[in-house]
Amino acid sequence: MKLGIVGKGGVGKTTVSALLADAYAATGRRVVAIDTDSNPNLGFSLGLTAEETEAVPPLPRSVIVGARGDLTVDDVIDDYGRTTPAGVTLLSAIKVTQAGGGCTCGGHATVRSLLSETLDGRADVTLIDMEAGLEHLSRSGGTLAHADILLVVMEPSRKAVITAARTVQLAAELGIPAVLGLGNKAEQPADVELFGELCAEHGVRLAGVIPFDADIAAANRAGARLGASEAAPVRDELDRVVTLLDDVLVASSV
Numbered sequence: 001m002k003l004g005i006v007g008k009g010g011v012g013k014t015t016v017s018a019l020l021a022d023a024y025a026a027t028g029r030r031v032v033a034i035d036t037d038s039n040p041n042l043g044f045s046l047g048l049t050a051e052e053t054e055a056v057p058p059l060p061r062s063v064i065v066g067a068r069g070d071l072t073v074d075d076v077i078d079d080y081g082r083t084t085p086a087g088v089t090l091l092s093a094i095k096v097t098q099a100g101g102g103c104t105c106g107g108h109a110t111v112r113s114l115l116s117e118t119l120d121g122r123a124d125v126t127l128i129d130m131e132a133g134l135e136h137l138s139r140s141g142g143t144l145a146h147a148d149i150l151l152v153v154m155e156p157s158r159k160a161v162i163t164a165a166r167t168v169q170l171a172a173e174l175g176i177p178a179v180l181g182l183g184n185k186a187e188q189p190a191d192v193e194l195f196g197e198l199c200a201e202h203g204v205r206l207a208g209v210i211p212f213d214a215d216i217a218a219a220n221r222a223g224a225r226l227g228a229s230e231a232a233p234v235r236d237e238l239d240r241v242v243t244l245l246d247d248v249l250v251a252s253s254v
């Protein structure tokens, strides 16, 4: 499964990526997580220290991945992947290392090429934590064109749901088989209801709603690993989402 985690700035993409990666790893699946933030920080949430996160080597730009390309899938994972305490292999794709170093298109091209390959030999689940915005769908070819499922993370706000609705449309144009919204940071029952109403109004299929959790907020403040201390409602909802996404994958590939 190739699963792109997208959405507006600050809605919780990195948090959800880490929680889901951890949930998948806990079921014994091999997980590769790709951080496409130009300022990578997924490593913290998977349990790496600041120094270790900083030391994850960025993937080379504009590389063709594949048996006849510049690097094979095994080269990418063995040479650039780092195993994290969460048991997830982390790749850093689009780190900006130099001011004025040009656009990040080449990094997106490498991710697109990697995702176009069959990754089954190395990963049961490949999760892509996208940088905010819709550029991964608009840029030539679409960084996530070969994703199986996009999960659009949303805060309880109309703006976030409208962004999800736009994403559904663009993703369909790119031929991505399934796009679902995932509510996050719900603080009260009214937020859960709001997600339901807005998603129905805007034609977004809702995968679930992750509650606001003080331990998640505290772990993020400290730059600490996620997935160990969340309250039962968060874990239960993640388990439901994992099961639903398996069903969606099967349904969209027949």
Ligand SMILES: Nc1ncnc2c1ncn2[C@@H]1O[C@H](COP(=O)(O)OP(=O)(O)OP(=O)(O)O)[C@@H](O)[C@H]1O
Binding pocket: 007, 008, 009, 010, 011, 012, 013, 014, 015, 016, 037, 130, 131, 132, 184, 185, 186, 210, 211, 212, 213, 214, 216, 217, 218, 220, 221
């Ligand atoms: N379920 C949650 N409960 C509590 N806090 C949360 C939850 N999800 C996200 N947050 C908080 O929201 C903030 C943004 O989260 P995160 O960095 O995951 O968002 P993002 O979408 O990846 O942001 P960016 O667009 O900058 O990449 C963080 O402070 C995080 O602690």
Ligand SMILES: [Mg+2]
Binding pocket: 013, 014, 015, 037, 130
């Ligand atoms: Mg992020």
